Amino acid sequence: MSNTNILYKQGAEGRIFKxxxxxxxxxxxxxxKKKYRNEELDKRLTKERIRAEAKSILRCKNAGICVPAVYLVDFEGRRxxxxxxxxxxxISDLIDKLTTKNxxxxxxxxxxxxxxxxxxxxKMHYNxxxxxxxxxxxxxIKYESDSTWNLYLIDFGLSYIKSSDEDKAVDLYVLERxxxxxxxxxNWFFDEFLISYRQYGENNERIFKKFNEVRARGRKRTTIG
Structure with missing residues (x-):
């Protein structure tokens, strides 16, 4: 493995190197490392978060969802x-690019x-x-050829496994926001997304009902300030 690391992105939780x-x-x-935490607690929580990220990625891959391959899980190195x-x-950059053409x-x-x-x-929520x-x-969006592409989900740092309709609805609300x-x-993009989403799995009408509740709560908080 090369020692040449290029800082790719930095956030509140850590750094990403290419x-x-x-x-x-x-x-x-x-x-x-979270210096405000007890060292052993911080180590345990970090390990749990890394494990959850790897687990979500592997579960996606097993479900046939395109995700990056996991090469190494290094608990000691916190990476x-x-x-x-x-x-x-x-997709953010692509939307910006395509909407300028109109x-x-x-x-x-x-x-x-x-x-x-x-x-x-x-499919992700179904699993x-x-x-x-x-x-x-x-x-x-990864371009395989001039006419072929696939969508890849990335950055599972906050992910977890849970069957809760509420949690799935919050996922949808975050995407809408x-x-x-x-x-x-x-503004029509999310509506088209929802039409497609609602056709996957028998529980999606139930999730959609919960999504409307989450959306209403979010709008109420925004109105109240």
Whole structure:
């Protein structure tokens, strides 16, 4: 493994490096030590979070959902090493790019992506995987060829396994808020996504009912301030 690490992204929980892992481009996600916590407690909580992330990714892969491969889980190093998805871009960036063109072809592409996203997230929730940070920045489109692409889910750092309709509804609400705040010029995108999502699995009508409750609570909090 190469020692050349390039800082790729930094957040509140840790740093992400782009590295070379035995000849393969990879991502190393390294979690910060929380100095305000008891050292043993911090170590245990970090281990649980890394384990949960790896478990969610592997469960997605077993369900046929495109996710980065897990190369290494390193509890002592407080890190997880994952496949780097090359020839890709975030759905957030792609929406921005396509909406500037504002043509029928771009809108058709966006509709196709929204439908595929509904299918992928529906499958994820059907397998009781809660992403925890479901935004358009955490979904990649990977181009396999000029006419073939796949959607990859990334950044499972806040994920967990749970069958709760409420938790799945919150996932959907987070995605809606991300779309509303960053891509208000395509307000139909989430509606198309939901049509596709609701067709996956027999419990999705129940989840959708719970989603409307979560959405109503969120709007009430926003109104009250």
């Amino acid at each position: 590295i070379n892992y035995f000849g393969k481009p990879a991502i190393s996600k390294e979690r910060f 997880i090493i994952l496949e780097y998805i090359d020839n890709s871009e975030t 043509c029928d072809e771009s809108n058709e592409k966006l509709k196709e992506i929204s439908i595929k996203m509904g299918d992928v997230i529906g 009781n995987i809660i992403h925890g940070d479901l935004t358009t920045s955490n979904i990649l 991300a779309l509303t705040s960053k891509h208000s010029n395509v």
